[in-house]
Amino acid sequence: MISWERVNELRDEVGIEDFREVVAMFLEEVEDTMVRMIAVPDLSRLEEDMHFLKGSALNLGFLQFSELCQAGEKAAAGGQADTVDLDEIFESYAASKSVFSKKFGCMKAA
Template identity: 35%
Template sequence: MFLEEVDEALGRLFRSDDGAIAKDLHFIKGSALNIGLTEVSSICRSVETKLREAPARDADLRAIQTAFHKAKLEFASGALE
């Protein structure tokens, strides 16, 4: 369920305004941290900070997407439990 919800939130990141992006980043950051995806959570925290300092679409949203998909593959292979 978490993976599906995060996939949906990630999709919205690329179609939303800064306010919605901040909300989805916060959701992804907290959810990822709760299940031990510290890299995903850390990247979200960094992007949240950048958006607060200078609201712009140049935040590295692709880094979040890449880290999440890497974690999904690790889950599927049993590397993360």
């Protein structure tokens, strides 16, 4: 579900203080995007939204979430945006965030 190797690489690259900021920014931006997607559904933006979420997920090592976003991005690019299961994608994010937060309890912000 999570690439701890990627998480550790990122933490080593930026240092613990900046790592906290990166995590907080990631969580905030991802959650803001998901809230907008729910509040104002727009299938014409789905490919772009999935691409953004995929990239954010990969940066922090949320592998399962990124894979689902990639599949959603491909479906939307292929004209099948209406087949993308946003509930599954959002649930994967929530599960990934929960697992991540258990390991990094100090990262619950955002």
